[in-house]
Amino acid sequence: MKVTGLEKERVCDFVAYCKKHRKELDDSYLYDSDLEEFEVTLENPTYVLINEQEEIIGAASFVLDDYHKRGKRARFRIFHSEMENIQFYQEMLQALLTHTTDLEKIFIFIPVTNKKLIEMIEGLKFSVERFSFLLVREDLEVPHVHLPDGYELRAFRPGEDEENWRQVRNAAFATLKGSETPITIEGVAELLTHQDYLEGGMMLLFHQGNPVGVIRGADDEYEDAPIMNIGPVAILPAYQGSGLGRILLRAALEFAKESGYRRTILSVNGENERAKALYIQEGFKQVEAVACYHYFV
Numbered sequence: 001m002k003v004t005g006l007e008k009e010r011v012c013d014f015v016a017y018c019k020k021h022r023k024e025l026d027d028s029y030l031y032d033s034d035l036e037e038f039e040v041t042l043e044n045p046t047y048v049l050i051n052e053q054e055e056i057i058g059a060a061s062f063v064l065d066d067y068h069k070r071g072k073r074a075r076f077r078i079f080h081s082e083m084e085n086i087q088f089y090q091e092m093l094q095a096l097l098t099h100t101t102d103l104e105k106i107f108i109f110i111p112v113t114n115k116k117l118i119e120m121i122e123g124l125k126f127s128v129e130r131f132s133f134l135l136v137r138e139d140l141e142v143p144h145v146h147l148p149d150g151y152e153l154r155a156f157r158p159g160e161d162e163e164n165w166r167q168v169r170n171a172a173f174a175t176l177k178g179s180e181t182p183i184t185i186e187g188v189a190e191l192l193t194h195q196d197y198l199e200g201g202m203m204l205l206f207h208q209g210n211p212v213g214v215i216r217g218a219d220d221e222y223e224d225a226p227i228m229n230i231g232p233v234a235i236l237p238a239y240q241g242s243g244l245g246r247i248l249l250r251a252a253l254e255f256a257k258e259s260g261y262r263r264t265i266l267s268v269n270g271e272n273e274r275a276k277a278l279y280i281q282e283g284f285k286q287v288e289a290v291a292c293y294h295y296f297v
Helices: 008-024 032-036 066-070 086-097 115-123 162-172 185-191 244-258 273-281
Strands: 002-005 046-050 056-063 073-081 105-111 127-137 151-155 202-207 210-222 225-235 264-269 285-296
Touching: 002 086, 008 032, 008 046, 008 056, 008 073, 046 086, 056 086, 066 073, 073 086, 073 115, 086 115, 105 115, 115 285, 127 273, 151 244, 162 185, 162 202, 162 210, 162 225, 202 244, 210 244, 210 264, 225 244, 244 264, 244 273, 264 273
Parallel strands: 073 105, 225 264
Antiparallel strands: 002 046, 046 056, 056 073, 105 285, 127 264, 127 285, 151 202, 202 210, 210 225
């Protein structure tokens, strides 16, 4: 057995390995669209575990894009071995740690049902940072959206609303675990070019002409069927607790229905109990729970 850097000639084998095992893992960066575009670059440091037959039987890869680097952290795309031996995980981890100069920590999301991977991760001295829950809403009726006086809800206007979106999102998530790193105007603009982008799915809420809330609906897939992913749902701190989050959520649900989606999906941090309670009140049900483990480098 040996751990080696992924070579360009074996990217197809790596992609096949990811597809084979992604249902056991957090698949946030293992969708077909992500894997189709995967390349061996500085943003995607990747190592594989090879057996005597030169087959890939393990893989470890970071997502190290501009957003994560600005937050001084790296997220695992995949960390998995078909051989349940902590030594192999240790060797892959050590290889990846050579790419963590100037970083403070690395982190990974693991479904709480994957006890074997959790055992390996904890054996490597990772610790739980937080929990996150995945919620799904079936094809239910959507309550009417009623805006209070002085408020306006409209679709994102490319070339005009990037700064409005950035300000609201960053202020709303400044203390939210995992989302503290502010996004840039360029990062907002990139949302318009993602394969999951839906025309009209990005909306802003204004109060007397000032932006106070944002929400995004994006194309996604869950259990091999189309679904609309909702997020972020962000309200300026000064406006939180006044029912505006419910208004934004219902607007997104209405957009999903108009766009032909029968189901919607979103995720929420475990400590954000108020948001989770809102989603459940609006018809969402918890379908998965994942633990975020981090490791300080």
